[in-house]
Amino acid sequence: MTSASSALAHAQTDTLVAKLWNYCNVLRDNGLSTIEYVEQLSYLLFLKMADEIASDPFTENEAKEIVPADCNWKSLASLKGLELEIHYREILAELAKNPGTTLGTIFAKSQNRITEPSLLEKLVVDLIGREEWTIQGTDLKGDAYEGLLARGAEDTKTGAGQYFTPRALIDAIIDVMQPGPEDTITDPACGTGGFLIAAHHYIRKHHMQNLSRDQRLAMGAGRIWGNELVTGTARLAAMNMLLHGIGDADGPSLITVSDALAETPKKHASLVLANPPFGKKSAITVIGTDGKVDREDISYDRQDFRATTTNKQLNFLQHIMSLLEMNGRAAVVLPDNVLFEGGAGEKVRRRLLDEFDLHTILRLPTGIFYAGGVKANVLFFEKKPPRSGGVPNTTKLWVYDFRTAKHFTLKQHPLRRADLEEFVQAYLPGKPRTERKESERFKCFDYVELIARDKVNLDITWMRDPSLDDAESLLPPEVIAQEIIEDLQAALNEFAAIAEALGADVPADAETVEESTAS
Secondary structure (H helix, E strand, O other): HHHHHHHHHHHHHHHHHHHHHHHHHHHHHOOOOHHHHHHHHHHHHHHHHHHHHHOOOOOOOOOOOOOOHOEEEEEOOOHHHHHHHHHHHHHHHHHHOOOOHHHHHHHHHOOOOOOOOHHHHHHHHHHHOOOOOOOOOOHHHHHHHHHHHHHHOOOOOOHHHHHOHHHHHHHHHHHOOOOOOOOOOOEEOOOOOOOHHHHHHHHHHHHHHOOOHHHHHHHHHOEEEEEOOHHHHHHHHHHHHHHHOOOOOOOOOOOEEEEEEEOOOOOOOOEEEOOOOOOOOOOOOOEOOOOOOOOOEEEEEEOOOOOOOOOOHHHHHHHHHHHHHEEEEEEEEEHHHHHHOOOOOHHHHHHHHHHEEEEEEEEEOOOOOOOOOEEEEEEEEEOOOOHHHHHOOOOOEEEOOOOOOOOOOOOOOOOOOHHHHHHHHOOOOOOOOHHHHOOEOOOOOOOOHHHHHHHHOOOOOOOOOOHHHHHHHHHHHHHHHHHOOOHHHHHHHHHHHHHOOOOOOOOHHOOOOOOOOOO
16 A cells, blocks of 8 residues: 555545544533444444345346344434334344344344434434445455544543554564464454454555455464453454454454453463453452362362462463463553562462473553553463473563653653564564563573572562652653553552452452553
């Protein structure tokens, strides 16, 4: 794509996002939250896209009927007023009866939230009905939908941002992981599907010309899949993927709705990309092979886990270890406590160093997530077969400090992909790690040095922020205020976790970090 055509596509996307967002403002006056608006948009978009596919003369198998005639777009768009609203409710109820399909995932537990028929009519006629959502290609419409999700993430009152990973971070992770057409790719806590869509886009951009027809079809037929706990979020992920050309409207759902921690993986992946839930507290205990049981009444018995803990991040890390196929690789966003917490945390870290090759940690700055009080890292590791003589699989761990002296806010100074370019270049994607060079921000640590640290603490720091020493380097007031809030929220979360571990009843509002943050 030329720079001119790229600029035009971005302009078209921005225009469509603005148009979609303006309708959101109208419907907000009718009592809809941002997420509820995007849900209603998803239902109507699906119906319109199904109609376009069925009407496309170049569609395989002639006219492909995805939804029954009495539930299709034409049956809806021909009505007005109260009749339109009644029929819309009937369509939602009928199409929810298709479990296991993309159709069923999008319409699961669907309800009409637009109580004013005239507003529903405007949405059907003026917004959805005047656009072609499939024939003009997937990138424009998919990017517009994702842009709407990004704007919705700013809706802090509804917690919409808990399901959204910054696109700049996703893109940098994808650029170093370099997914290929032979990869099987999954995200066990996929949120709105950001990681999966970015991986698919990377493969199309770098490999599409060399792919056979069967390989292209396989990309949308199960080689890329995700799981999400929340039905409404899974709906957004399924629609997001469909708009980006992944999967079939009437085919098997590429997004499953379940608790990923409830059972051992049914299939494995060569590449796992994930930003699991950040919330500290868990109502579920996962019993590992150590046989320990925490004080919770409900528990999962996971023989593939080595440590028993109610810490969701540690359990997701153990789950991803099991999810990887041999020689598979993973990039996982995890909060700081995973790197230093004792007990089960130490046990999981020892296993990660011994049985896997934990080769890189990216320390992330604060101010980039919509959930407050989050200090996080990206762990990059590979699953390796056991080495003879009990030799650990991790020999060297490279730590890139992208936190010290890096200050971002969501609005005034948001994270950009260019901010992570130095890390991407230092990572040397596709090249031997023996060619890496140490720098001020990029340091290498031997296994012997790591395992000797107290509790195998991998929360490693060595830099100091110059703004702490130099009055002339003081940050803007809004950045200072934001970082104070982040630090206080992070401290409160840790105190809440300690209180919970000691058996105290922690009030629900003590956990200020959202219970979920996915892509």
